[in-house]
Amino acid sequence: MARLGGRQPSGSGTLRRMLALRGRAKCHLQRMAARNLAPVLARACGVRLTRVWLSRVLAVAATAIVSGCAVGPDFLVPPAPDVNSYTPKPLPPQTVAAGDAAGGPQRFVVGRDLPGDWWRLFGSPELKSLVERAVRNNPDVAAAQAALRVAQANMAAGAGAFFPSIDGNFGASRQKTGIASTSALNQDTPTYNLFTSQLQVSYTPDVFGGTRRSVESLQAQRDNQRFQFEATYLTLTSNVVVAAVQEASLRGQIDATHKLIKIETDLLHVLRAQLSAGVISEAEISTQEATLAQTEQALPPLEQQLAQQRHLLSALTGGLPNQEPPEIFELSRLHLPRELPVSLPSKLVEQRPDVRAAEENMHSASALIGVAVANRLPNISLTAAYGVNSLSIDQLVAPGSNIWSLGGTALMPIFHGGTLLEKERAARETFDQAASQYRSAVITAFRNVADSLTALQNDAAALQKSVRFEKAAGKTLSITRRRLQIGEINYLELLNAQQTYQRALITSVIAQSNRLADTAALFQALGGGWWNRDDVDHKKPTPYFALFNGPIY
Secondary structure (H helix, E strand, O other), rough: OOOOOEOOOOOHHHHHHHHHHHHHHHHHHHHHHHHHHHHHHHHHHOOOOOOHHHHHHHHHHHHHOOOOOOOEEEOOOOOOOOOOOOOOOOOOOOOOOOOHHHHOOOOEEEOOOOOHHHHHHHHHHHHHHHHHHHHHHHHHHHHHHHHHHHHHHHHHHHHHHOOOOOOEOOOOOOEOOOOOHHHHHOOOOOEEEEEEEEEEEEEEEOOOHEEEEEEEEHHHHHHHHHHHHHHHHHHHHHHHHHHHHHHHHHHHHHHHHHHHHHHHHHHHHHHHHHHHHOOOOOOHHHHHHHHHHHHHHHHHHHHHHHHHHHHHHHHHHOOOOOOOOOOOOOOOOOHHHHHHHHOOOOHHHHHHHHHHHHHHHHHHHHHHHHHHHHOOOOOOOEEEEEEEEEEEEEHHHOOEEEEEEEEEEEEEEOOOOHHHHHHHHHHHHHHHHHHHHHHHHHHHHHHHHHHHHHHHHHHHHHHHHHHHHHHHHHHHHHHHHHHHHOOOOOOHHHHHHHHHHHHHHHHHHHHHHHHHHHHHHHHHHOOOHHHHHOOOOOOOOOOOOOOHHHOOO
């Protein structure tokens, strides 16, 4: 059989033990078939068959059923991309420093594992509380958990096909037959009551592995939902952190705007005093009033964005807009992590839940190829029934009322108008589609990490320059105000210094928030450390039908 993918699943020791056990079971069944079933089947068929010939036939049949051979390709996980870095240029040991408390350097620690609660690295108790409440109350997380439970139930339901179906029935009827067709059952009268109680057993041996492939597909769909849940969890926690940072940024911009309003108001008072002294004209006063009004006009949009951000945080924590979270976020209370773990490129495909979900989607498509192939092969069904049949209900347990039947059918598809063949082709094309989607997810994952690492380096450089810009602009504004008071310069120079300081102040706030937000984006791009959370069972559950399902997934 063909194999799709690259590396073998883990658990090879367990696999060897299971295969050895399966081999012993196969040999035992062969011996049992040769020793016990051959004479019985020969007498039942009324044919004189040699013991050796029939034993060989049954041994071959038993081997086909028990050996676990399944048609279709065996899925193997694709290998990780053979690269040593995320970006074309080597990653520097750390970012540049801005020279103040908010602009310290961040050191890249290559190969360090990510913590499961990475948001705690921002050193904010309010952020920790908000994230934990969002995880508990967000409906998207609850929906993802329900979808995972559905997939688990579907997988368990599909595994029931490995076992016989047993049903009981009881029927009562009143019948009339023609005089000419009266049988021994109703020889006294053509009208009679008939009571029947039966126990029926049916079983479809999985000779070609169609059932095994079907359950393998369901198992992969279960794991796909598991990683979809992890992706939802990671998206939620990242969105909460970024929303908190954005709130802090807006509050910083609002505070900076209030600071500018105070500066411009103070300047307006100075200019009015100079107007009273006859130093300047009314035109300078009007210009300063317009500048002050323009700065005040920037407040309502910022306050609107802040209100929307608060509504977003309410929604992320599972509340309505009027249920604002009690936490308030400011840039001064969010601490930039100084050490950033950077996973090895070879580990990224194992850590990203969206990549793992795409992998399991490809696994499911691979298994469905085997299902399509098995549907084109013979299907064997075995049935047995035992019960009682009587004209009177009180005679159901009487001697001679028992009935029984044994049967078997073999169904071989001969002509279906090309339907089964085209379904197999469609299954193979579906696998090719899933494989392409997997490659796309891998490329996106590496691009996300490269973007985040580049952004962090550029953010640090931008903050370094914005801090210098703010200090220089503030110093220039202070000097310009003093020179204006003593009449050395005109008002236009002061107006230019005000506008420059305003841009520098807002730019510095945005640069700080960008650095915090891109740090959160790096943790998200690297997978968020979901494998290190305390509430996660890191081992894939081994299904109870693994003895009949080949490799232990």
